[in-house]
Amino acid sequence: MGQLAGKVGVGIKYTVLIIYLAAVVFPMFWVVYTSAKSTQEIYKNPFGLPRVITAPSTENAHILVENYKRAWIGSHFSQYFVNSLKVVSISLVLILLFGSMASYAIARFEFFGKQFLYLLFLAGLLIPMQLILIPLFFQFSDMGEWLTKAFAPLGNLITGGRGLWVVSLHDSHAGLIIIYVAASLPFTVFTLTAFFRTLPNELREAAMIDGAGEYRIFFQVMMPLGKPGLVTVAIFNFLGLWNEYLFGLVFLNSDSVKTLPLGLASISMQAQYKSDFGLMFAGLVIAMLPTLLVYMILQEKLTKGITVGAIKG
Amino acid sequence: MATVQVKNLIKKFDQNIAINNTSLDIEDGMFMVFLGPSGCGKTTTLRCIAGLELPDSGQILIDGEDVTNLPPSARDIAMVFQQYAIYPHMTVGENLAFPLKAVRTPKEVIVQRVNEAAKKLHIEKLLGRKPGKLSGGEMQRVAIGRAIVRRPKVFLMDEPLSNLDAKLRTEMRAEIKRLQKDLNVTTIYVTHDQLEAMSMADRIAIMYGGSLQQNGTPSDVYDRPANLFVAGFIGSPAMNFIPCRISDDRTTLVFSESSRMTIQPAAKTRFANVPTGRDLILGVRPEDISLRKDHQAEYEESEVYVVEPLGAENIVDLRYVGSALKVRTLPTFSANIGEILYMRIDQSRSHLFDSESTLALTG
Numbered sequence: 149m150g151q152l153a154g155k156v157g158v159g160i161k162y163t164v165l166i167i168y169l170a171a172v173v174f175p176m177f178w179v180v181y182t183s184a185k186s187t188q189e190i191y192k193n194p195f196g197l198p199r200v201i202t203a204p205s206t207e208n209a210h211i212l213v214e215n216y217k218r219a220w221i222g223s224h225f226s227q228y229f230v231n232s233l234k235v236v237s238i239s240l241v242l243i244l245l246f247g248s249m250a251s252y253a254i255a256r257f258e259f260f261g262k263q264f265l266y267l268l269f270l271a272g273l274l275i276p277m278q279l280i281l282i283p284l285f286f287q288f289s290d291m292g293e294w295l296t297k298a299f300a301p302l303g304n305l306i307t308g309g310r311g312l313w314v315v316s317l318h319d320s321h322a323g324l325i326i327i328y329v330a331a332s333l334p335f336t337v338f339t340l341t342a343f344f345r346t347l348p349n350e351l352r353e354a355a356m357i358d359g360a361g362e363y364r365i366f367f368q369v370m371m372p373l374g375k376p377g378l379v380t381v382a383i384f385n386f387l388g389l390w391n392e393y394l395f396g397l398v399f400l401n402s403d404s405v406k407t408l409p410l411g412l413a414s415i416s417m418q419a420q421y422k423s424d425f426g427l428m429f430a431g432l433v434i435a436m437l438p439t440l441l442v443y444m445i446l447q448e449k450l451t452k453g454i455t456v457g458a459i460k461g
Numbered sequence: 462m463a464t465v466q467v468k469n470l471i472k473k474f475d476q477n478i479a480i481n482n483t484s485l486d487i488e489d490g491m492f493m494v495f496l497g498p499s500g501c502g503k504t505t506t507l508r509c510i511a512g513l514e515l516p517d518s519g520q521i522l523i524d525g526e527d528v529t530n531l532p533p534s535a536r537d538i539a540m541v542f543q544q545y546a547i548y549p550h551m552t553v554g555e556n557l558a559f560p561l562k563a564v565r566t567p568k569e570v571i572v573q574r575v576n577e578a579a580k581k582l583h584i585e586k587l588l589g590r591k592p593g594k595l596s597g598g599e600m601q602r603v604a605i606g607r608a609i610v611r612r613p614k615v616f617l618m619d620e621p622l623s624n625l626d627a628k629l630r631t632e633m634r635a636e637i638k639r640l641q642k643d644l645n646v647t648t649i650y651v652t653h654d655q656l657e658a659m660s661m662a663d664r665i666a667i668m669y670g671g672s673l674q675q676n677g678t679p680s681d682v683y684d685r686p687a688n689l690f691v692a693g694f695i696g697s698p699a700m701n702f703i704p705c706r707i708s709d710d711r712t713t714l715v716f717s718e719s720s721r722m723t724i725q726p727a728a729k730t731r732f733a734n735v736p737t738g739r740d741l742i743l744g745v746r747p748e749d750i751s752l753r754k755d756h757q758a759e760y761e762e763s764e765v766y767v768v769e770p771l772g773a774e775n776i777v778d779l780r781y782v783g784s785a786l787k788v789r790t791l792p793t794f795s796a797n798i799g800e801i802l803y804m805r806i807d808q809s810r811s812h813l814f815d816s817e818s819t820l821a822l823t824g
Contacts, residue, residue: 348544348546350542350544350546351546351548353511353513353533353540353542353546354540354542354546354548354607355548355559355563356512356513356532356533356534357511357512357513357533357534357538357539357540357617358534358539358559358560358563358607358611359534359560359563359564359611360534360559360563361534361563364563368559369548372550373548373549373550375550
């Protein structure tokens with residue numbers, strides 16, 4: 149009796165898990181295989197498999213190639229992809245560099261105002277980004293002008309007086325990167341401070357006695373030891389920034405600087421007048437691919453990293 | 462090669478005094494051991510010498526130079542930590558090379574010094590391995606290797622053997638002592654293990670409650686303990702203590718109204734300066750008591766409480782005038798629980814301490 153109940157329990161558990169798995173995985177598959185369909189095909193049979201699978205032929209394969217070609221070249225996805233890659237990777241490098249240095253200092257040094265500084269970072273977690281969007285917009289406008297003036301002598305020196313060196317935080321990747329870095333630091337500092345606190349202090353002391361200065365200690369001893377923590381925050385930040393839409397929308401206007409989420413949005417806006425769903429699904433797959441790759445490669449580190457700092461190692 | 466001087470060192474943690482006005486001189490090339498129970502201030506003193514703690518007052522001089530406020534990197538010292546503190550992401554070779562790289566040593570010199578150190582410590586085959594794959598003993602060798610590779614003025618060792626098993630500890634003890642003599646580098650070694658201290662040290666500084674209790678050679682602290690704490694801390698089994706007084710006519714040791722012991726002629730001069738009529742404590746090492754089965758002059762009756770055979774010797778626990786006494790005997794000496802034995806304390810090797818001040822009254 150007990151055995152039977154146990155088996156039924158396991159059965160129910162697995163059924164629920166399988167349904168959950170299907171609910172998560174199916175939409176992803178759907179997006180991928182639908183990107184091989186033409187718009188007509190999608191209208192006719194939204195959930196069916198594409199003809200390239202049911203009736204493989206050069207002509208049907210051509211639809212798939214055509215969708216991706218139109219997305220990658222025709223709809224400038226190659227440009228958006230490179231833009232996203234540039235903005236996100238530079239942001240990540242800066243977030244990890246500044247985040248880890250700030251966290252290490254908070255976790256390991258005693259200085260006046262340390263607790264206040266830490267709380268200030270934490271306060272950043274409590275501010276909804278939407279709330280500061282408009283003030284930030286105006287602030288960046290003013291700052292751009294101010295920086296242009298401030299850098300004018302330097303710009304003249306470099307360009308040989310040939311023109312003004314315009315510093316713009318609007319419609320430029322630099323502006324977006326600054327926002328991304330600032331917005332990601334609270335979470336990064338919060339996680340990494342907890343992580344650096346768990347690293348044995350003896351290693352730092354050993355390095356001090358070995359004659360290493362603070363920079364060598366940080367970059368050659370503490371940073372490598374902090375790798376699990378750094379990987380975790382890198383993944384979380386990557387996922388957040390790769391899909392970030394709102395700040396991109398407000399701060400980037402020209403097509404040449406737009407990131408992938410903005411590119412996707414512009415296709416769907418065009419679709420109001422001319423529904424090209426094949427193209428849209430191909431665009432979605434392109435946007436999704438890096439995220440999926442990051443998940444697949446670093447999945448183990450991600451699950452491990454979630455508990456980072458939760459228990460003392 | 463250097464001398465180390467600690468002058469009037471005081472270190473507090475909040476309001477707790479960790480080191481209370483300690484002064485020490487360590488000669489060039491000496492193996493100095495700081496010995497004491499946990500919380501006695503020995504590690505804090507070592508960390509102050511290393512520069513890992515800033516003293517509240519006092520001075521630390523290395524080779525005559527005041528280093529009290531210098532960072533550890535500027536003191537030209539090396540330290541072996543209790544938990545080894547080997548960088549886990551570097552190979553053994555990289556660990557050994559780290560202190561040399563930190564002071565920008567030329568590459569050829571690094572390779573040569575790392576190989577030399579590895580050879581000396583028999584870890585040549587481990588150079589390419591990561592610390593995670595090493596045993597405790599191997600990690601200890603790497604930690605020592607990293608200390609010797611830079612040829613510092615002073616070695617500091619903070620309980621380096623406490624994580625090893627007993628057999629390995631004995632082996633490493635001898636190796637560290639030999640290494641220190643070969644390199645002839647001034648060494649300060651912290652331990653709570655008195656056997657380690659006795660077997661390795663040129664001099665032992667015994668600490669308790671943040672204060673230096675005695676600073677002397679191993680035979681000094683064993684044969685001429687300065688106070689009750691040192692007498693009880695050094696030696697295993699520990700020294701036996703029996704409360705007593707000296708009679709006014711200086712002929713007997715009075716344990717109680719009914720029990721007395723005649724002062725032996727050989728001890729008369731030893732006890733000559735001890736004041737009469739004060740509460741004293743007689744300290745006797747377990748090997749300074751002899752046992753017999755039959756009665757003889759100067760032998761006192763006592764009862765066997767338990768016998769601990771240790772192989773190379775037997776420890777016989779006796780009850781005598783209300784005190785428990787441990788006696789070291791040959792392994793061939795046998796006795797049974799409850800048996801009456803006759804014992805003689807060699808007073809010429811015994812000590813008398815003032816019960817109140819705990820200071821030794823015999824030289």
